[in-house]
Amino acid sequence: MESVPVRCPACGRDHAYLAPVYPCPCGTPVAPPVLPGGTVEPVTHHTWNDDWVTVRCRTCGRHDQWPRPELCCPCGAVLRIPVRPASESASGAAAGAPPSHIPLPRTAAAPRPAFRPMTIRTGRDAVTAAALYLRWLGYRNVVQPPERPSSRIDLRATGLIAQVDSTTRPTTLRDVECLWLNGLNASVTSVLFSLAGYARDARERADGLAVPLFVMDLTGTPQPVNSPADELLSTGA
Structure with missing residues (x-):
């Protein structure tokens, strides 16, 4: 994964930004698809919709929400990094080669015995x-x-x-x-x-x-x- 150039709109400082990587439940590392050349916005306050972004795993196709990429500039500004919408990421994946494998649903190795509960008092x-x-x-x-x-x-x-x-x-x-x-x-x-x-x-x-x-x-x-x-x-x- 390559870093992308990011310029702080508050002080004009240039940064090389590398998006964080998170583990998909299928085991594939995924990262929010940073949009090169997109408009970087200073964060003045946090809201739920702005703080999370939908990311598509290119291996299994799963969509999950992960923290939206941010960068803290030494000048004190917190910058929100633009990302490509998940719908565009999905289109790009469809145009490329198919994944090398598609994870199959797991099944229990053997039938489990009946669960024996205990009474809850505390x-x-x-x-x-x-x-x-x-x-x-x-x-x-x-x-x-x-x-x-x-x-x-x-x-x-x-x-x-x-x-x-x-x-x-x-x-x-x-x-x-x-x-x-x-x-x-x-x-x-x-x-x-x-x-x-x-x-x-x-x-x-x-x-x-x-x-x-x-x-x-x-x-x-x-x-x-x-x-x-x-x-x-x-x-x-």
């Missing part, structure tokens, strides 16, 4: 029930920190982090976004469990970010509430 019980469920799905080395860290990550496993919301309010959009960013930074899958369900915008955002959402009742039995969770339940770890 918030700690909810975390333990989620840990049992992840082990049942096939995740290895599922561990609980002795005390909840500031990141609010309740469970860690090989290739996965999970948060368990045992409060009486629906899990919020911010909870979904923070968990996803933690998973992105660690290059692992993020999964969310909730006792009270999810706010509508939280569910919609989780669908866009491919974050599996599960809801649990007091019997300790998680149930999938979105497509990523259905897929995880079907395929296992």
